[in-house]
Amino acid sequence: MQSIKNYIEENKPRFLEELFALLRFPSVSADPAYKNDVLATADFVAQKLRDAGAQNVEVCPTSGYPIVYGEKIINNNLPTVLVYGHYDVQPADPLELWHTPPFEPTVRDGKIYARGACDDKGQFYMHVKAFEAMMHTDNLPCNIKFMIEGEEEVGSDNLGKFVAANKERLAADVVLISDTSMISMETPSLETGLRGLSYMEVEVTGPNRDLHSGVYGGAVANPATILCQMIASLHDENNHITIPGFYDGVVELTEEERKDLNSAPFDLEEYKKDLEIEEVWGENGYSTLERTGTRPTLEVNGIWGGYTGAGAKTVLPSKAFAKISMRLVPGQDWEKISELFTEHFVSIAPKSVKVKVTKHHGGAAYVTPTDSPAFQAAYQAIEESFGKAPVPTRGGGSIPIVALFEEELGIKTVLMGFGLDSDNLHSPNEKYDIFNYYKGIETIPLFFKHFAELENK
């Protein structure tokens, strides 16, 4: 492994430059305005895979954004690792809150600031560079396949079809993903599960046009007021979600699982201080780690209606809207939840308004078996690289396609992320520590080494 270490050491400056080039693409998949940038990003990724030594590299078209595929098959008898990542990023707005331009990566005290720095460009590109290091030093111990998509931030609508249509090509022994976070670099951790997601949009219509709030106010239902009342009713006084059937099938943790989970290092005061909040919030009877890691939630991601400009406009709006998403846990079927939400939301609407509910996207929750060779390999790789055994954690985020891989390809996923919760994913000033970037590149080859050994036992 020394030769790999040396190669990485010698090439660190270039590895960073290449990441910067990747981060300069504004590959925002949610906004059609960036279409050409997203497409250009796919071509860039494909070229970098070729440069690193991948074969059969292809930018595979879909009805949405393309999926970049590449592979290196050294021996069919050796195990195969399928690396998944995504080259698309979240929208950067609100732009005015960025200290430096989101698509001009800037380094401040050892951190790379840019949209996508951590989620997921900085993390998936570690694999491309680790692969390059293994190739150039003749140290690739198993076969490797790359599948880097461009629609993760908008629900991976076309990945499912692609996977189903390419089972042979994608055949592997494990899926390896770096798109999650660790507790810290001093306390490395390893995700054992992810939450599912159901993302909805609602539209409440009152009168057929904006009205003068003096002439009509008090006599015609105000859709903004009604929307607020409907959203307020979705949580009860214990912050339980009130949608009938929502919790059906939710797997409750055993006392021991709860004990393990809560034994993870976590400083509530630090947490509140970092967010500048006086009190945390959430479902009664659960700790903060349980609330984010093991419980389903419902969040308003956006709300708008009426006059939102400068000054005052005495209008009774015709329409009000909200984007509402639910995080799901094992035992919840995201499509069923989407239906339950729709039925319930329509059912609680008073006759004085009309309601329209639209489904954006979603995915199932996932739990990794910690006794698998792949999980053990990741565990050992982190232990060796950090000099400290990782803490098993349950992440609150979602990578909807993880469940899909198991369904379609029949293989498990290992979530070996190197980000931090404080990396401002989906927020202004997203960052990724240069230290974490390099640490990931150094740790990945160790995973391959241990995985090859354990699989061949």
Next chain:
Amino acid sequence: MQSIKNYIEENKPRFLEELFALLRFPSVSADPAYKNDVLATADFVAQKLRDAGAQNVEVCPTSGYPIVYGEKIINNNLPTVLVYGHYDVQPADPLELWHTPPFEPTVRDGKIYARGACDDKGQFYMHVKAFEAMMHTDNLPCNIKFMIEGEEEVGSDNLGKFVAANKERLAADVVLISDTSMISMETPSLETGLRGLSYMEVEVTGPNRDLHSGVYGGAVANPATILCQMIASLHDENNHITIPGFYDGVVELTEEERKDLNSAPFDLEEYKKDLEIEEVWGENGYSTLERTGTRPTLEVNGIWGGYTGAGAKTVLPSKAFAKISMRLVPGQDWEKISELFTEHFVSIAPKSVKVKVTKHHGGAAYVTPTDSPAFQAAYQAIEESFGKAPVPTRGGGSIPIVALFEEELGIKTVLMGFGLDSDNLHSPNEKYDIFNYYKGIETIPLFFKHFAELENK
């Protein structure tokens, strides 16, 4: 009066052209981007007053937008009418809902479509043209003063100071305003009261930055969710407003007043059909006419927070905002109500968020004495011009400065409006019927005639 009639008849096309020119100024007082247009509108109005025969015309500077003053004193022993109006208009957005450009007046089946067509350019300009007709035919029966301001749509912040500082100059026997509506041209009506207003803006802050709704969702208070819960709590199950002390001092109508009010021609089915709503909404125990005319209300005029762009963004927003205004009735002090709202809104905020409340503007409610010579003069003028006695009505809108005139100048106001509730005030496609515009110009001189007679009795 025949000579006035003839003069108006001969000049109708020009009167319409001049109104179009006035409507082409985008005098949006709420949005600083239109500053120069608003100022240009003031100059235009001043010039038209001079052309009509007014003296001592002045564009009076204030710390905001100027007030246009002009007068014609024919004899100090004659009564004096102070005409008030405003040359500023509401913002035109949402622009995409206009069928023709808001600042390019367009006539469709006898109606002038433009922002400000009715509120208030079309209505105050009737007075300028009626004045011109009386002047050119030597039929002005009393003294007249004009005070046309440019900040009515943003709270008339500087009018109060101006009036207080110009009591001599503004001395009059009555204030005459055309900035309200009639039931219809077949059923002319006359306003006997207006509601007061208190316009607030609230800001709810959760975490100090937008967060990933997966990583933090369910564990940190979402300001959009909390704002919805707070707004929802402002009405109880009977749609009574829950702010402690809100109804203190509200004057309840007598059974007879209620009977009179509800005897006004009103077709609930037509009302619902026009707005395309299945059910009306409002305070239990009151009719629609009572709800808008005699009861205080609370409306969300705008709400926003989080991601409102295309597609999906899984963000837990840092902030959520709302513009909330209350319509007030006689017995409610608008400044006290603003304080009560602020205290209450802050008091119901959970510790997990921070709340900021800002006061936009407001004004007191007003009721006209129906036995005054001025009200009687308006009543007779309408009866003569429409061939039908007007129905007394209570309007839901607010002209905060009406109460101020009484306070500062010690004179009553007559609200002789010629608009219609269906004129889309503050909405896209605001309109004003050419018929109403001409009808107003014909009716105003009759008011002057009757007022001069009644005052001199």
